[in-house]
Amino acid sequence: MEHIDLAALQELQEVMEDEYNQLVETFIRDSEQRIAAMDKALLEHNAEQMRELAHSLKGSCLNMFITPLAQQAREIENLAREQQLEPISSLIAGLQQEFKIVSRLLKETLTD
Amino acid sequence: MELAERSLKILVADDSETDRMILRTLVQKQGHRVVTAEDGQQAVELFLLERPQLVLLDVLMPVMSGYEAARQIKQLAGEELVPVIFLTSLKDAQSLAECLDAGGDDFLSKPYSPLILQAKINAFNRMRMMHHTLQVQRDKIAGHNKRLLQEQAFAKEIFDKVAHSGCLNAHNLQHLQSPYAMFNGDVLIAARKPSGGMLVFIGDFAGHGLPAAIGAMPLAEIFYHMVAKGFSMPEILSEVNSKMKQVLPVSGFCCGGMVDVDFDSKVMKVWIGGLPDCYLYRAKSKTLDVLSSKWLPLGILSPDKFDTGYEIIEVEYGDRLYLWSDGVIEAQDDQKHFFGEERLKAVFANNEDSDQLFNEIKEAVFSFIGEPTDDLSMIEISMVPRESFSDKPVPVEPSTIRGARNWSASFEFRPETLQSYNPIPLILHCLMQVPGVNLHSGRLYTILAELYSNALEHGVLGMDSSLKASLHGFTQYYAERERRLQQLDNGFIRFWLEHKIEQQGGVLIITVADSGPGFDYQKMLNRITQDTNYHGRGVNLLRSFCRRIDYSNVGNQVTIEYGWNNELDSARKEHH
Numbered sequence: 001m002e003h004i005d006l007a008a009l010q011e012l013q014e015v016m017e018d019e020y021n022q023l024v025e026t027f028i029r030d031s032e033q034r035i036a037a038m039d040k041a042l043l044e045h046n047a048e049q050m051r052e053l054a055h056s057l058k059g060s061c062l063n064m065f066i067t068p069l070a071q072q073a074r075e076i077e078n079l080a081r082e083q084q085l086e087p088i089s090s091l092i093a094g095l096q097q098e099f100k101i102v103s104r105l106l107k108e109t110l111t112d
Numbered sequence: 113m114e115l116a117e118r119s120l121k122i123l124v125a126d127d128s129e130t131d132r133m134i135l136r137t138l139v140q141k142q143g144h145r146v147v148t149a150e151d152g153q154q155a156v157e158l159f160l161l162e163r164p165q166l167v168l169l170d171v172l173m174p175v176m177s178g179y180e181a182a183r184q185i186k187q188l189a190g191e192e193l194v195p196v197i198f199l200t201s202l203k204d205a206q207s208l209a210e211c212l213d214a215g216g217d218d219f220l221s222k223p224y225s226p227l228i229l230q231a232k233i234n235a236f237n238r239m240r241m242m243h244h245t246l247q248v249q250r251d252k253i254a255g256h257n258k259r260l261l262q263e264q265a266f267a268k269e270i271f272d273k274v275a276h277s278g279c280l281n282a283h284n285l286q287h288l289q290s291p292y293a294m295f296n297g298d299v300l301i302a303a304r305k306p307s308g309g310m311l312v313f314i315g316d317f318a319g320h321g322l323p324a325a326i327g328a329m330p331l332a333e334i335f336y337h338m339v340a341k342g343f344s345m346p347e348i349l350s351e352v353n354s355k356m357k358q359v360l361p362v363s364g365f366c367c368g369g370m371v372d373v374d375f376d377s378k379v380m381k382v383w384i385g386g387l388p389d390c391y392l393y394r395a396k397s398k399t400l401d402v403l404s405s406k407w408l409p410l411g412i413l414s415p416d417k418f419d420t421g422y423e424i425i426e427v428e429y430g431d432r433l434y435l436w437s438d439g440v441i442e443a444q445d446d447q448k449h450f451f452g453e454e455r456l457k458a459v460f461a462n463n464e465d466s467d468q469l470f471n472e473i474k475e476a477v478f479s480f481i482g483e484p485t486d487d488l489s490m491i492e493i494s495m496v497p498r499e500s501f502s503d504k505p506v507p508v509e510p511s512t513i514r515g516a517r518n519w520s521a522s523f524e525f526r527p528e529t530l531q532s533y534n535p536i537p538l539i540l541h542c543l544m545q546v547p548g549v550n551l552h553s554g555r556l557y558t559i560l561a562e563l564y565s566n567a568l569e570h571g572v573l574g575m576d577s578s579l580k581a582s583l584h585g586f587t588q589y590y591a592e593r594e595r596r597l598q599q600l601d602n603g604f605i606r607f608w609l610e611h612k613i614e615q616q617g618g619v620l621i622i623t624v625a626d627s628g629p630g631f632d633y634q635k636m637l638n639r640i641t642q643d644t645n646y647h648g649r650g651v652n653l654l655r656s657f658c659r660r661i662d663y664s665n666v667g668n669q670v671t672i673e674y675g676w677n678n679e680l681d682s683a684r685k686e687h688h
Binding site for chain 2: 008012015016019022023026027030052055056058059060062063064065070
């Protein structure tokens with residue numbers, strides 16, 4: 001599966017017009033913060049916090065047509081809901097990997 | 113709030129900034145105004161402040177969840193429909209059900225599709241406007257209903273004044289009519305006649321509601337006025353029929369029964385037009401006579417075709433006549449069964465104390481249908497001795513003209529008139545012009561009626577009053593009287609009225625002459641003094657009312673003198 005549905009993102013870009021750049025920048029900034037906070041929640045064994053962060057990340061990814069990352073976030077959310085923090089640590093590494101790719105692809109769509 | 117406007121104010125609540133940005137842009141592009149909140153608490157506060165017409169709510173938000181925010185917003189919206197659409201990436205049934213339980217109206221799943229968003233906003237806007245229209249119409253209907261009830265209460269007040277000025281509470285009557293039965297077109301009225309008798313009418317107008325009820329007003333007016341002026345039952349029925357024919361729509365009519373109760377002769381004259389069978393309960397034999405409708409309801413026939421007949425029924429003290437609207441036998445239980453004649457007759461058959469009959473019928477009907485109804489009227493008329501009434505004079509309405517003070521007049525009534533017209537109300541009306549005579553209308557009516565029927569029956573028609581004394585005498589007597597009257601081709605009755613003022617009142621001198629051969633009045637006067645059972649008690653009554661009674665010529669002319677004292681009258685009035 002593509003990291004991002006670029007055709008759909010293209011449509012969103014047309015809808016957002018001038019605000020598109022700001023949207024992408026906000027998404028990258030918020031997502032960085034969330035992923036960092038997920039690391040912290042893992043250290044603190046805060047499953048509830050983990051679930052909320054994963055949920056929010058999933059929601060905003062879906063709206064940006066970033067489906068694989070959203071799916072990874074959903075897996076983490078589901079595990080966190082069941083208080084299973086152990087398997088999450090390995091998933092977060094994959095999440096960070098995927099996010100780097102998505103960030104790069106998104107930045108390429110920015111206009112001057 | 114501009115309802116028709118297609119541009120709405122929409123509240124978007126989402127804790128994720130990118131989601132907010134996307135949704136705000138999508139909604140704005142579709143021509144709506146957007147206010148945004150970052151959590152549930154803010155959403156509720158903004159709702160109060162901005163009163164948006166539609167709310168888009170994320171489910172999981174910090175501070176206050178979307179569920180709780182939806183609950184509070186729905187409560188704050190009150191009766192107005194504010195659609196709440198949940199924004200969700202949740203897919204499991206449990207979570208979606210929770211959204212609906214919290215008062216949510218729909219979902220919008222991520223990623224947002226502009227097309228679906230637009231379709232949902234439009235659909236909910238239509239629903240919102242429809243809901244608003246419904247509310248406005250509901251309020252309008254509630255308002256109309258309230259006004260209708262006020263108008264009914266007002267109409268009832270007027271109706272009660274007109275219809276219940278009579279003697280429905282007399283001790284020989286028992287009646288059942290719920291306060292609002294008039295709005296089903298039921299009428300129940302009764303009045304004492306100037307002669308001491310009583311007229312009762314029960315009516316049931318075709319149809320329901322105000323159109324059926326409205327005819328009761330003129331009917332009651334005519335009834336009370338004509339009874340007070342001394343008109344007879346056929347004359348009143350005839351007048352009511354003409355009036356109903358005139359005022360009711362073509363399909364309108366009034367089923368009814370009228371009873372003229374004569375406490376002296378123990379006779380009930382009964383006219384039934386279109387009512388269900390009425391029952392006469394004979395106390396002595398404990399049997400029922402069934403009286404069926406023999407005439408058409410009022411308001412159907414034109415005046416020239418209306419038949420003013422009636423049945424003459426001789427009864428005893430304690431006998432009871434029952435008249436009812438069709439609401440009695442047609443009363444239905446919850447299985448739609450009719451109460452019916454058999455159950456009604458069973459009440460009579462099982463009765464042990466006839467004083468309880470009326471209550472037993474009432475209870476039988478009510479326990480059959482399970483609850484009281486507005487669609488049921490009935491009345492029981494008992495034959496009682498005249499003396500059981502504490503009779504007070506029934507004053508005829510005083511004429512507004514402060515009347516004639518010193519005058520005389522004469523009338524002559526010839527065969528065609530005698531056959532079809534009762535001149536007593538005309539003469540009484542004439543006498544009522546005299547100031548102070550008002551309180552004497554009952555006595556004057558009795559005097560005039562007695563003089564007139566003597567002149568007509570014994571004078572002009574040459575009837576022998578001994579006929580009356582025989583078994584079934586009254587029925588035979590009236591039939592013979594009617595036969596002779598229809599064959600009458602010559603003869604007359606003359607009235608001379610003379611009024612003079614006296615110091616504290618006045619005197620009326622009334623002379624009645626007829627074309628008959630006369631009679632031996634001296635012999636009659638002798639018999640009266642010797643034999644108190646003699647049937648000339650009418651003359652006794654005259655003697656007790658009048659200052660003098662003189663017979664002249666060969667006995668076909670009688671003069672009476674009736675005097676009164678105004679000061680005595682007003683003293684007596686205050687005493688009452």
